[in-house]
Amino acid sequence: MPSQRPNILLIVIDCLRADRTFDDDRTAQTPGLHALAERGTLFTHLITANSMTIPCMTTMFSGMYPAHHGVRAMVGARVSDSVPLLAELLRVNGYHTYAEATGPLSQFYRLDRGFDQYEFRDGVKSPMLGEWGDGLIRRFANGEFREPWFTYLHLWGVHRPRQVSPAYNKPEFGRTEYDRAISSYDARLRELLKAIDLDNTIVLVTGDHGEKIPENNLENQVEFFKKSLSKGSQGKASSAWVRTRRKAVASLRAGWFSTARLLYRAGVLDSPLASVTGHGYHVYDSLVRVPLVVAGGPVPAGRLISEQARQIDIMPTILDLAGLADETPHTADGRSLTPFMHGETLVEEPAFIETCQNSREPSTFYGVRYDGYKYAYDANNPKVPEELYDLTADPRETKNLAASLPRKAAELRALIESHLDQAATAAVSMTDELSDVEMAGLAEHLRKLGYVE
Structure with a gap:
């Protein structure tokens, strides 16, 4: 029954x-x-x-x-x-x-x-x-x-x-x-x-x-390079060689992010993160x-x-x-x-998005998807280019309109700032709940999965 x-x-x-x-x-x-x-x-x-x-x-x-x-x-x-x-x-x-x-x-x-x-x-x-x-x-x-x-x-x-x-x-x-x-x-x-x-x-x-997966030759080469670096960085955290490899991978990744943003500003790359694969670093629709x-x-x-x-x-x-x-x-x-x-409609609401860091501190890179547009910016780093995309005309988010549509960019940024202000009283403290043993166990578990170096 x-x-x-x-x-x-x-x-x-x-x-x-x-x-x-x-x-x-x-x-x-x-x-x-x-x-x-x-x-x-x-x-x-x-x-x-x-x-x-x-x-x-x-x-x-x-x-x-x-x-x-x-x-x-x-x-x-x-x-x-x-x-x-x-x-x-x-x-x-x-x-x-x-x-x-x-x-x-x-x-x-x-x-x-x-x-x-x-x-x-x-x-x-x-x-x-x-x-x-x-x-x-x-x-x-x-x-x-x-x-x-x-x-x-x-x-x-x-x-x-x-x-x-x-x-x-x-x-x-x-x-x-x-x-x-x-x-x-x-x-x-x-x-x-x-x-x-x-x-x-x-x-x-x-x-x-x-998930961002390799879509062109450059991204395939970057992916191959990342895999070759990571092969030697698996194993117990206590190994000095493994720790050294992990730090090297993290340093190279951070350096490539910075280089990619410079290449984007110089017009060499279509996106500041065009060659990055995986997830966690941006708010593109692929992610x-x-x-x-x-x-x-x-x-x-x-x-x-x-x-x-x-x-x-x-x-x-x-x-x-x-x-x-x-x-x-x-x-x-x-x-x-x-x-x-049931065939009814609902008024569209903004979809707010955050990225995520592999650290104790939250990211300050935010986005919103609303009214046919996607806007993203880094609240703590004005050197990171803000991004605005017309999702109807450009669903793959290849043409950044932030400079040509500043009023729309400002409107969507204000939505994000209002959202963050309203949620200011977060339900979770990120500081005093975790013992050193818990943090060590969690970090080791996430290392095995490739989330932290």
Whole structure:
């Protein structure tokens, strides 16, 4: 017998870009995700609140912007116990809550609050494409999750080091390794969804943030250079050789950022960060535009929404779909997206974005996406060029209009400054909660994942 409330499966694929998954010019093969989208609603322009995992997942679970919940860096901050989280609200209302987490999402960050079971695994050693994934699919097929359940599944294989099934490691499944990883995970998700009763389960698939991948010869050369430097920097932190290599990599990376900005000012590069790959350093759409598919249960089929949605909207949307809209906490900055699913419209709201540092201090590089434009600037460094893009005429953000449209740039900058002022009372202190032992353990974990040098 179906449970009174629908089951909810939230799948977060790390580094999943919207354009590489659903745009017409994609080279990845994603029939599974397209079939799921046809059964429900596809949001093609969900904008993340940050360009790194921990701030983004804290936003997804709290419905709050990073400037509000306070987790604005990968090191040194974790969500306050006073912030209501999604799993807590669902559990209090009768849900059995499960998490299959990976990457940097250890219990240290307190995002396990509200989960009856929070399983943390190594996403490289226990990938969805291997035996671990086989076991997870069996658990769903055998009904091992008590209804009504909420399950959060974080998948790592699109993130570096990318995981590609041998059968999909061919040009027809993607032009790049990144695209072939998406094709591989699409096929695996098809197997997972066959084990789930979609009539009684709402499935949400999204990315925590995007990823800049090499797009030209220069970027391919830079990527190869970075990999060659990093090979010798893996290992235990206690190794003097490893520490030296890591410092060298960090120094070279910082030097290249500075050089790239100088080349941009001289007109040699089209963008101040044109040759940089990965994520965390900017607010370009390749880094912050992810898809959101919502399907199953009572969700109407066949909706495609190109209007802007925001990562802060995911928590209120899930509560609304569960029949718990009244439980949305007053602390949440987002709103439910369910009106879109029923053919209604919502007035566009600005999507505020931050970058993230691999240090205890938050970045001061901010952006906003609103009214067809993207604006970004560094609040603490006037030497960093401000950037303004007309997203309708220039969706790839190649022509910086900040100098030619100063009034529009000033208008959007004022929006960001107002947003930051309103969120000035952050929920998290970044200073005195962490012991030296905790900081050392966290730093070592993030080093192994390549987040810090």
